[in-house]
Amino acid sequence: MADTRQKLIVGAMETIRTHGIAGVSARTVAASAGVNQALVFYHFGSVDDLLSEAFLSATRARVERYRERLAAVATVRDLLDVGRRLHEEERALGNVTVLAQLLAGAQSDAKLAGSTAEALGLWVAEIEAVLVRVLAGTPLADLADSAGLAAAVSAAFIGLELFEGVDPVGAHAALTSLEQLAVLVEVMEDLGPVTRRALRAKLRPPAARSPRRSRA
Amino acid sequence: MADTRQKLIVGAMETIRTHGIAGVSARTVAASAGVNQALVFYHFGSVDDLLSEAFLSATRARVERYRERLAAVATVRDLLDVGRRLHEEERALGNVTVLAQLLAGAQSDAKLAGSTAEALGLWVAEIEAVLVRVLAGTPLADLADSAGLAAAVSAAFIGLELFEGVDPVGAHAALTSLEQLAVLVEVMEDLGPVTRRALRAKLRPPAARSPRRSRA
């Protein structure tokens, strides 16, 4: 059947999740999938190619699944709610774990780097779209560029995932802090126009700001 | 000589840096150190033990080296300057790379997890001390707990490092955005007392805030 491919894809994700990128091999993946080891090479050519394809298809499915919910986000408070929900769901499924492992592997494996970057890009693009919508009108909108912010948010989640593996308490505290930071932005939405203008004036056009060094 | 140990420690760091956690073995490390493979086991017992010891000693040395500079930080602007400097220096030396790789490995290796957590803790503690000093008096001081913030900052840098490996442009934009976010905090330092009190009132005691769900 054509679902040996599917079994291998599922097995690949499962293996990265449980054994980490260093524990992935044609044998471990095939064992987890319950199929013969040689089929990895028959269907995908190499282990790396299997990983790439598995991760891309898994990510596409996840992003798809969240598109609707993200589209409904209109305020910072919404974003935090959906964000936490997404984080918990992804955590339970282990997708962020997989992303972190692949990123680690990709640092010294050009082949993995390409597909990992592509999958990561799917998330970043989605996050950016939401941020643009939610931050419109807040001082942040003209403070930081949206692509950069989206990348920063993604990076933070990846780092948190790794952090959580060795220090769950610390990671939880970090997540809470980040949420409270976001409250700052939320608060700005509710400020009176006078205060807002004062803030805005302080922030000035960021494009005109010299890129490095200037006296405080 | 007793510096075979040292050679192996240096070789271990170098190997993680260049080949990633998945590329580390007694043989690759020994080759990079220019010593015999069997000496890994004679001096350290196992590869994992070597990695643990190497990383802890390297981290201790780095934290030591930055203690002074961090102690001189008094404002958010200072913090950003030193932070960027530190980030660039660590990047050039590859220490954050190593940290990220070890964290990835530690997710499925309890032995690594312990020592990695310990080393990570060294950085977090240092960062927290600075944050407490710098944020004293800003609304952030009572918004988020300092340990959580320090962990969040650390996690963000780790995530950025991995991000950078597959998308350098995106990672750079993310870092820039984070710096501009920090400007928000800086701006608050300069706000008049009236505005500040308004902000503070909005933020309220975070301890009294119900942990989840409440109508907006």
Added chain:
DNA sequence: GTCTATAGCTGGATAGAC
């Protein structure tokens, strides 16, 4: 498409000569 078998390599770890 799937399986067995196997070549050829790299891995951790140890024994024992020096």
Added chain:
DNA sequence: GTCTATCCAGCTATAGAC
């Protein structure tokens, strides 16, 4: 303390039977 030699496990990848 260091080196050689070695065992054995696990790895990628392929050839070839079914």
